[in-house]
Amino acid sequence: MVQSRITGPGATDFLSRLLPSSLSSLKPYTSTLSVMLNADGGIIDDCMLTRWAEQDYYLVTNAARRKRDLAWIQQHLQSFDAQLELLDHWGLVALQGPKASTILQPLLDHQSLKLDNSLFFGQSIHTEIAGVRVHVARGGYTGEDGFEISIPPDHAQSITSLLLDQPGVTLAGLAARDSLRLEAGLCLYGTDLDETVSVGEAGLNWVVGKDRSGFLGEERTRKDIGPELQRRRVGLLIEAGAPARAGSMLFSKKTPIGVVTSGIPSPSLKNQNIAMAYVGSHFHNKGTIIKVSVRDKLREAKVVKMPFVPARYHRAPKPSTEG
Numbered sequence: 001m002v003q004s005r006i007t008g009p010g011a012t013d014f015l016s017r018l019l020p021s022s023l024s025s026l027k028p029y030t031s032t033l034s035v036m037l038n039a040d041g042g043i044i045d046d047c048m049l050t051r052w053a054e055q056d057y058y059l060v061t062n063a064a065r066r067k068r069d070l071a072w073i074q075q076h077l078q079s080f081d082a083q084l085e086l087l088d089h090w091g092l093v094a095l096q097g098p099k100a101s102t103i104l105q106p107l108l109d110h111q112s113l114k115l116d117n118s119l120f121f122g123q124s125i126h127t128e129i130a131g132v133r134v135h136v137a138r139g140g141y142t143g144e145d146g147f148e149i150s151i152p153p154d155h156a157q158s159i160t161s162l163l164l165d166q167p168g169v170t171l172a173g174l175a176a177r178d179s180l181r182l183e184a185g186l187c188l189y190g191t192d193l194d195e196t197v198s199v200g201e202a203g204l205n206w207v208v209g210k211d212r213s214g215f216l217g218e219e220r221t222r223k224d225i226g227p228e229l230q231r232r233r234v235g236l237l238i239e240a241g242a243p244a245r246a247g248s249m250l251f252s253k254k255t256p257i258g259v260v261t262s263g264i265p266s267p268s269l270k271n272q273n274i275a276m277a278y279v280g281s282h283f284h285n286k287g288t289i290i291k292v293s294v295r296d297k298l299r300e301a302k303v304v305k306m307p308f309v310p311a312r313y314h315r316a317p318k319p320s321t322e323g
Contacts, residue, residue: 022209041220091156143184
């Protein structure tokens with residue numbers, strides 16, 4: 001991942017041009033998932049934006065999109081009174097799972113901070129671990145509870161080793177992360193998203209703030225939020241057998257109607273075959289039965305609501321409505 005800091009009197013105005021998300025409602029040390037759009041409304045990258053202060057933001061983007069992202073950011077940054085600082089070589093470690101809070105809590109230098117009582121999904125804080133100032137954000141890309149910890153370069157290895165020394169903590173590779181994010185219905189850039197895909201097609205309408213206008217790619221975004229979409233991202237449950245992988249074609253009565261972008265036998269669903277795909281708009285309704293080509297055989301697939309596995313985020317309690 002690429003970590004950046006954007007500051008200056010024009011930081012909010014710049015990010016309001018770059019992203020379609022609402023920044024007026026983004027409070028200090030809260031985050032939002034967003035997207036960078038090209039002039040035609042295609043998704044350049046998905047990203048996580050955290051507001052640290054009024055004109056001070058922390059941006060996390062995909063490493064595979066570094067060159068494209070930075071060129072796009074620099075192209076538009078020059079029109080604003082804002083600065084980009086790349087946090088090169090900073091570590092970013094994701095501690096994920098139902099015991100993440102129990103493991104991290106005793107490692108904090110300041111035990112007055114109670115993670116489960118004061119840090120909820122989408123919130124973050126600067127704190128100290130082993131005398132090192134780190135940024136701890138509650139969230140991740142697995143659908144599970146957890147934390148993403150940004151660590152200064154000189155201490156990334158030692159803090160990571162400290163985490164790995166805790167009972168029950170083990171390294172997980174990209175395959176494990178990919179299984180979890182697909183079960184959670186989360187997109188992977190380069191697989192489920194690219195510059196031909198719009199916010200509406202991807203089903204990410206919620207990233208567009210209701211108070212927003214003037215952002216890059218707005219014209220197509222507004223158009224594709226309406227009912228005239230030619231394709232839509234959907235979830236699929238597929239009958240037993242070999243899983244449908246990226247590139248598997250979808251059919252209705254032998255007519256091609258779409259393509260799978262991600263697919264696995266789900267470990268959390270006893271190896272039930274699941275997939276994410278784009279289909280023509282007339283085939284996106286839940287319960288629709290279609291066919292998917294797997295190893296030259298047509299298998300039955302059903303359009304279902306995502307996530308496939310319910311998320312387990314540690315959310316803030318809802319305010320009481322009692323008088």
